[in-house]
Amino acid sequence: MGTVIVLAVLVLIVGLIVRSMIRDKKNGKSLQCGGNCSGCGGHCHCSAGDGSSGRS
Numbered sequence: 001m002g003t004v005i006v007l008a009v010l011v012l013i014v015g016l017i018v019r020s021m022i023r024d025k026k027n028g029k030s031l032q033c034g035g036n037c038s039g040c041g042g043h044c045h046c047s048a049g050d051g052s053s054g055r056s
Helices: 002-026
Strands: none
Touching: none
């Protein structure tokens, strides 16, 4: 019985984390790009000077 409760709690926590990540992605936030183009190392979509997104 205790195993089922622990499993349910873990599934709930992981679900909330995934939901938060999806919301952040929809709002333009990302783990890879913080939107700080002045500190970007060149891998960020903000660094493309030709107006393209910089992604392939």
